Amino acid sequence: xxxxxxxxxxxxxxxxxxxxxxxxxxxxxxxxxxxxxxxxxxxxxxxxxxxxxxxxxxxxxxxxxxxxxxxxxxxxxxxxxxxxxxxxxxxxxxxxxxxxxxxxxxxxxxxxxxxxxxxxxxxxxxxxxxxxxxxxxxxxxxxxxxxxxxxxxxxxxxxxxxxxxxxxxxxxxxxxxxxxxxxxxxxxxxxxxxxxxxxxxxxxxxxxxxxxxxxxxxxxxxxxxxxxxxxxxxxxxxxxxxxxxxxxxxxxxxxxxxxxxxxxxxxxxxxxxxxxxxxxxxxxxxxxxx
Ligand SMILES: [Zn+2]
Ligand SMILES: [Zn+2]
Numbered sequence: 001x002x003x004x005x006x007x008x009x010x011x012x013x014x015x016x017x018x019x020x021x022x023x024x025x026x027x028x029x030x031x032x033x034x035x036x037x038x039x040x041x042x043x044x045x046x047x048x049x050x051x052x053x054x055x056x057x058x059x060x061x062x063x064x065x066x067x068x069x070x071x072x073x074x075x076x077x078x079x080x081x082x083x084x085x086x087x088x089x090x091x092x093x094x095x096x097x098x099x100x101x102x103x104x105x106x107x108x109x110x111x112x113x114x115x116x117x118x119x120x121x122x123x124x125x126x127x128x129x130x131x132x133x134x135x136x137x138x139x140x141x142x143x144x145x146x147x148x149x150x151x152x153x154x155x156x157x158x159x160x161x162x163x164x165x166x167x168x169x170x171x172x173x174x175x176x177x178x179x180x181x182x183x184x185x186x187x188x189x190x191x192x193x194x195x196x197x198x199x200x201x202x203x204x205x206x207x208x209x210x211x212x213x214x215x216x217x218x219x220x221x222x223x224x225x226x227x228x229x230x231x232x233x234x235x236x237x238x239x240x241x242x243x244x245x246x247x248x249x250x251x252x253x254x255x256x257x258x259x260x261x262x263x264x265x266x267x268x269x270x271x272x273x274x275x276x277x278x279x280x281x282x283x284x285x286x287x288x289x290x
Pocket of ligand 2: 073155179226
């Protein structure tokens with residue numbers, strides 16, 4: 001048995017519907033992860049979460065929907081789908097929303113305030129499912145059927161990376177790093193061996209989903225904005241000997257053709273290094289087995 005992953009949102013920063021984003025998708029980050037025993041884990045609550053919610057309700061057959069929601073951080077593109085996630089408006093459903101210890105006080109506040117009267121017509125008081133808020137212990141947690149470790153990323157305001165492995169299983173690891181600046185442009189408090197520790201964090205993963213927002217040229221104009229080039233993502237995958245790199249958090253301006261070109265360039269880089277990492281681009285609706 002193994003973990004199964006489905007991508008409901010792959011786009012960074014802002015939804016980008018339209019004819020040029022049909023293949024890779026226009027919804028912002030949301031991943032559905034299923035353990036061998038079919039426990040539901042949701043990574044990020046971007047606008048892709050709306051589609052996930054509809055699918056969960058359609059498949060519930062009157063049974064309660066339960067799951068754990070892990071937020072990497074509270075930027076708009078990672079929380080905006082939550083008020084449109086239909087299962088939270090059904091009594092009997094139960095979700096736990098997990099966030100980082102450092103911003104824990106903010107997680108519940110952020111979720112409540114994005115449904116405040118000033119900016120949204122329905123307040124959090126209308127949420128009839130049971131919602132618990134949890135603070136992730138340093139280092140991660142073990143849940144029903146999985147073990148999770150976390151890593152503090154380089155992103156303005158902070159963000160978490162997640163590494164998830166089926167507990168007790170012989171399966172591989174799934175690593176999710178949505179918003180992260182591998183370049184040296186930001187003013188972060190991370191210490192000198194941060195990248196070495198990150199390489200160890202992703203080491204040997206079967207699948208690494210990583211921020212691939214910029215081209216090298218674009219990055220020059222966006223240093224310190226908290227995102228990586230796809231070249232840097234490839235280098236991390238090579239250094240950590242991961243099996244498959246999934247390019248993620250596509251730049252809003254990136255068309256389907258552009259995304260394909262980026263992935264092809266990444267494969268050429270891997271080949272030039274004599275590496276064995278396979279590289280694909282995250283596409284909305286795509287499913288992977290870890
Ligand atoms: Zn983002
Ligand atoms: Zn962000």
